[in-house]
Amino acid sequence: MFRLDELVARLGGELIGDPAVRVGRIATLDTGGEGDLAFLANRKYASRLKDCRASAVILAPDARESTVLPRIVTADPYVYFARVAQLFNPPVLPPAGLHPGATVMADVPPSVSIAPGAVVEAGALIGEGAVIGPGCHVGRDAHIGAHSVLHANVSIYHGCRIGARCILHAGVVIGADGFGFARERDGRWVKIPQTGRVLVGDDVEIGANTTIDRGALDDTVIGEGAKLDNQIQIAHNVRIGAHTAIAGCVGIAGSTVIGARCMIGGQAGIIGHLSIADDVVVSAGTLVTKSIARAGVYTASLPVQSHPEWVRNFAHLRHLDAMADRIxxxxxxxDKADPAE
Amino acid sequence: MFRLDELVARLGGELIGDPAVRVGRIATLDTGGEGDLAFLANRKYASRLKDCRASAVILAPDARESTVLPRIVTADPYVYFARVAQLFNPPVLPPAGLHPGATVMADVPPSVSIAPGAVVEAGALIGEGAVIGPGCHVGRDAHIGAHSVLHANVSIYHGCRIGARCILHAGVVIGADGFGFARERDGRWVKIPQTGRVLVGDDVEIGANTTIDRGALDDTVIGEGAKLDNQIQIAHNVRIGAHTAIAGCVGIAGSTVIGARCMIGGQAGIIGHLSIADDVVVSAGTLVTKSIARAGVYTASLPVQSHPEWVRNFAHLRHLDAMADRIxxxxxxxDKADPAE
Amino acid sequence: MFRLDELVARLGGELIGDPAVRVGRIATLDTGGEGDLAFLANRKYASRLKDCRASAVILAPDARESTVLPRIVTADPYVYFARVAQLFNPPVLPPAGLHPGATVMADVPPSVSIAPGAVVEAGALIGEGAVIGPGCHVGRDAHIGAHSVLHANVSIYHGCRIGARCILHAGVVIGADGFGFARERDGRWVKIPQTGRVLVGDDVEIGANTTIDRGALDDTVIGEGAKLDNQIQIAHNVRIGAHTAIAGCVGIAGSTVIGARCMIGGQAGIIGHLSIADDVVVSAGTLVTKSIARAGVYTASLPVQSHPEWVRNFAHLRHLDAMADRIxxxxxxxDKADPAE
Structure with a gap:
């Protein structure tokens, strides 16, 4: 439990009301009770303040007088909520040290935690306080930055570099070979060795079972602060800018460059060799087949219909060109009938 | 090998013909031979009965006189076939006991099988007869129900609960953090701790490399009897109703609620915060962007065309609004030319 | 470092210029320097030859006089480049032998390498020189062909067969149960045992976290030389022809048969029970819902638009049938007004 004045001392904001009130859990305006800190992040829910039973509320300056509850006034209540939630729910990390069931062929600092079943190859560099989960494989000469956490069964191929304070969820694969082959005349494929690396910046989070391939000659690069959801596929030589967020199931093909602070919706796809500007938002399910030079929201998806309606309407998609001709x-x-028009 | 009268005693149905005939394999009408039990699940294949060489056939009441072979008559031959196939092909489970290569920090019943390389953390509860495969990680305080089977390299995060008689295929990840961040004004992301759990009901099957994220505050819930195929992504706080079946590569975004007995086709996507009624069918590849209030089949996908046809027709999609204006x-x-019309 | 005459002796091609020149790295025309071998695979970059500082160049017969640099002339410079790159970058394999941290219940040849944390079940057959990475599981009676490499955390279910010289990247799952259930009248699902296998031919590469399900009765088959990228889902009883290449995130539903030398673009989907001819190319993001009988390029995807344009244009997709009626x-x-037309 934290006193409100402690919270403000740590995280900023203006405190109105009894500084000695104690809170220890985050809650919504509807569900909050004794000991809970609720938050109003969106003005449209302001009416819920009047029935709120939480011990205190986080809100924006324009809502400061909307309640008599003890409150913390801050420019961005949602970010404040996130910081308080981190304070209330610190990550539970395993104890430092190498479990005897781990196989570690590199020197690692005593502050590192390596779980049973993990394998760390020769030449790997593991930063202070890093956590290597059960069943993880850290390949030779790979680097894991300080205080980064690899959950269970993460695979890091040789030579790849993960920054500091990263979180890699279970099943992530970093640095598998990019999909590069030369085609012989008879259709057989000749493998092109993938000799680049994957470089992941600081403060990156990577979701479960996401895969990021190593570069062919140059490196694949994930900028600092980027957030990747689950089951994303990032192909070789892709470069993703800082603080870009990518939702689940997205695929990004080879050599595409994505700017900073972009937001890519779930199941979107971006084909290879494109350039996407900073601050671009791609809607869910959208396949991007051309470079995007300017910030903005871009979309390509179909309206869902009941199946019979879809059958009726979408048959015409095969004949759009003929429809245009008929018009x-x-x-x-x-015009011929009435040339004056 | 089973006698036909044994099968009927165990599984029901009406037996016509020699009860002493013995069968031990399932086959199709075309491929069945001596010792095989074939089945007619779809009337349109009834003509194949006349050349069928199987030792016996499962069929529906309306086909009872379509063959002279020994036969089992049942209301639903396909379900009957599935039950017989289970009888003929019981799962081969590893022996009970903890392999010395496993790391088990919890008390588990002697009937449990834990493979080498598996790690079970303190506080985990493993039900009678459960199987924890090689390389699996069962996090602290996680529950695995009785007779559930975790194939190789499954990761269950702390506190998540798997029901009884579930099957989790290799590479499944249950309970990784949901994708939740607050955005600062400069575009940086602040992680929101994900403190909910994943609750998986009884008799759920989850395909290889499927991922189900833990809830943010509340739990993510998979109803009993649900069947999930491979490479599905279920985001935080999703709720999936009982007996819903989801095909491969589907993505379901955060907080969406899906009813009971739904069927979601492969590569479909459902965006966040939607509500999908019971008994809804979503076709393959369909992106659902609005809630669906009534049972039925829903579709949104494009007709495939040869590339030149596609180029010709789809150029017009950028100009549909102009086409509508011209019409x-x-x-x-x-109307002006002929106001009488 | 290799002398140019050594390269030509091993890989063929015509050498023009000093045979004693030594090269040890592959580079592009722009970045190549001393000791580098550059290549011109596409005539449109021929102008870059004049500033190229590489020690030698690979080029096609029609460009043989485009530079005075030492050069290797070959019919297909890109394939030649791939072969030289393989020579310059031989795979670094772990030493042969069974690590004490591995659990091996089968007899394996001394040339095999099995990493810590790997589990090889009874009855498995591992070919000469094969590499089983950390955390891999090779199920009972599974076969791994000679010189195949399984990277970390690969799961091979019982009875499946992997050919020779295959590469399976981290997180691959081969032989999980296909998605097969019979539906009871009340919506419950009855599991149909999946008793087929997965058969993977020689020289197949399978990308990270790709999943290939075992067949229901018959086998799932991947033809020799096929190349599969990451996060692909292949359902039960699919058959994929030799030398077909499939890009990331593709899903192929049950029982579909794909010909030889096809190329399937990223995030494409192919529904079940279809037949796709040899030499078919499917564009990225295309959902194939009908069989394709002839070689060619097939496409179905939407043009991306700025969000406001999309809203304006795509509203009409719900009313295409009405538009057609109005035309x-x-x-x-x-016609009525002017019947002579």
């Missing part, structure tokens, strides 16, 4: 023909006939 | 203009011109 | 009505009105 043009109608215009010409009318 | 309206034509109608107005004609 | 027909206009044509009839004009």
């Amino acid at each position: 043009r023909a109608l215009e010409q006939r009318l | 309206r203009a034509l109608e107005q011109r004609l | 027909r009505a206009l044509e009839q009105r004009l």
Whole structure:
């Protein structure tokens, strides 16, 4: 439990009301009770303040007088909520040290935790306080930055570098070979060795079973602060800018460069060799087939219909060109019939 | 090998013909031979009965006289076939006991099988007869129900609960952090601790490399009897109803609620915060962007075309609004020309 | 470092210039320097030859006189580049032998390398020189062909067969149960045992976290030389022809048969029970819902638009049938007005 004045001393904000009130859990305006700190991040829920039973509330300056509850006023209540939630729910990390069931062929600092079943190859560098989960493999000469956490069964191929304070969820694969082959005349494929690395910046989070391939000649690069959800596929030589967030199931093909602070919706796809500007938002399910030079929101998806409606409407998609011709023909006939128009 | 009268005694159905006939394998009408039990699940294949060489056949009441072979008559031959196939092919489970290569920090019943390389953390509860495969990680305080089977390299995060008789295929990840961040004004992301759990009901099957994230505050819930195929991504706080089946590569975004007995086709996507009614069918590849309030089949996908046809037709998709305007203009011109129409 | 005459002796091609020149790295025309071998695979970059500082160049017969640098002339410079790159970058394999941290219940040849944390079940057959990475599971009676490499945390279910010289990247799952259930009248699912296997031919590469399900009765088959990228899902009883290449995130539903030398673009989907001819190319993001009988390129995807344009244009997709009706009505009105047309 934290006193409100402690919270403000640590995290900033203006405190209104009894500084000795103690809170220890985050809650919504509806569910909060004794000991809970609720938050109003969106003005449209302000009416819920009047029935709120939480011990205190986080809110924005324009809502400061909307309640008589003890409150913390801050420019961005949602970010403040996130910081308080971190304070209330610190990560539970395993104890430092190498479990006897781990196989560690490199020198690691005593502050590192390596779980049973993990394998760390020769030449790997593991930063202070890093956590290597059960069943993880850290390949030869790979680097794991200080205080980064690898959950269970993460695979880091040789030579790849993970920054500091990263979180890699279970099943992540970093540095598998990019999909690079030369094609012989008879259709057989000749493998092109993938000799680049994957470089992951500081403060990156990577979701469960996401895969990031190593570069062919140059490196694949994930900028600092980027957040990747689950089951994303990042191909060789892709570069992703700082603080870009990518939702689940997205695929990004080879050599595409994505700017900083972009947001890519779930199941979106971006084909290879494109350039996407900073601050671009791609909607869920959208396949991007051309470079995007300017910030903005971009979309390509279909409206869902009941199956019979879809059958009726979408049959015409095969004949759009003919429809356009028929419209043009109608215009010409009318023009001829009435040239004055 | 089973006698036909044994099968009927165990699984029901009406037996016509020699009860002493013995069968031990399932086969199709075309491939069945001596010792095989074939089945007719779809009337349109009834003509194949006349050349069928299987020792016996499962069929529906309306086909009872379509063959002279020994036969089991049942209301639903396909379900009957599935039950017989289970009888003929019981799962081969590893022996009970803890392999010395496993790391088990919890008390587990002697009937449990834990493979080498598996790690079970303190506080975990493992039900009678459960199987924990090689390389699996069962986090602290996680529960695995009786007779559930975790294949190789499954990761269960702390506190998550798996029901009884579940099957989790290799590479499944249950309970990784949901994708939750607050955004600062400069675009940096602040992680929101994900303090909910994943609750998986009884008799759920989860395919290889599928991921189900833990809830942010509340739990993510998979209803009993649900069947999930491979490489599905279920985001935080999703709730999936009982007996819903989801095909491979589907993504379901955060907080969406899906009803009971739904069927979601492969590569479909459902965006966040939606509500999908019971008994809804979503076709393969369909992106659902609005809640669906009534049972039925829903579709949104494009017809495949040869590339040149696609180029010709789909250029017009950028100009549908202009096409609609031109049709309206034509109608107005004609109305003016012929006001009597 | 290799002398140019050594390269030509091993890999063929015509050498023009000093045979004693030594090269040891592959580079592009722009970045190559002393000791580098550059390549011109596409005539449109020929102008870059004049500033190229590499020690030698690989090029096609029609470019043989485009530079005075030492050069290797070959019919297909890109394939030649791939072979030289393989020579310059031989795979670094772990030493042969069974690590004490591995659990091996089968007899394996001394040339095999098995890493810590790997589990090889009874009855498994491992070919000469094969590499089983850390955390891999090779199920009972599974076969791994000679010189195949399983990277970390690969799961091979019982009875599946992997050919010779295959590469399976981290997190691959081969032989999990196909998604097969019979549905009871009340919506419950009854599991159909999946008793087929997965058969993977020689020289197949399978990308990280790709999953290939075992067949229901018959086998799932991946033809020799096929190349599969990351996060692909192949359902039960699919058959994929030799030398077919499939990009990341593709899903192929049950029982579909794909020909030889096909190329399937990223995030494409192919529904079940289809037949795709040899030499078919499917564009990225395309959902294939009908069989394809002839070689060619097939596409179905939407043009990306800025979000406001998309809203304006795509609203009409729900009303295409009505638009078609209105065009027909206009044509009839004009025909009536001017029957001579």
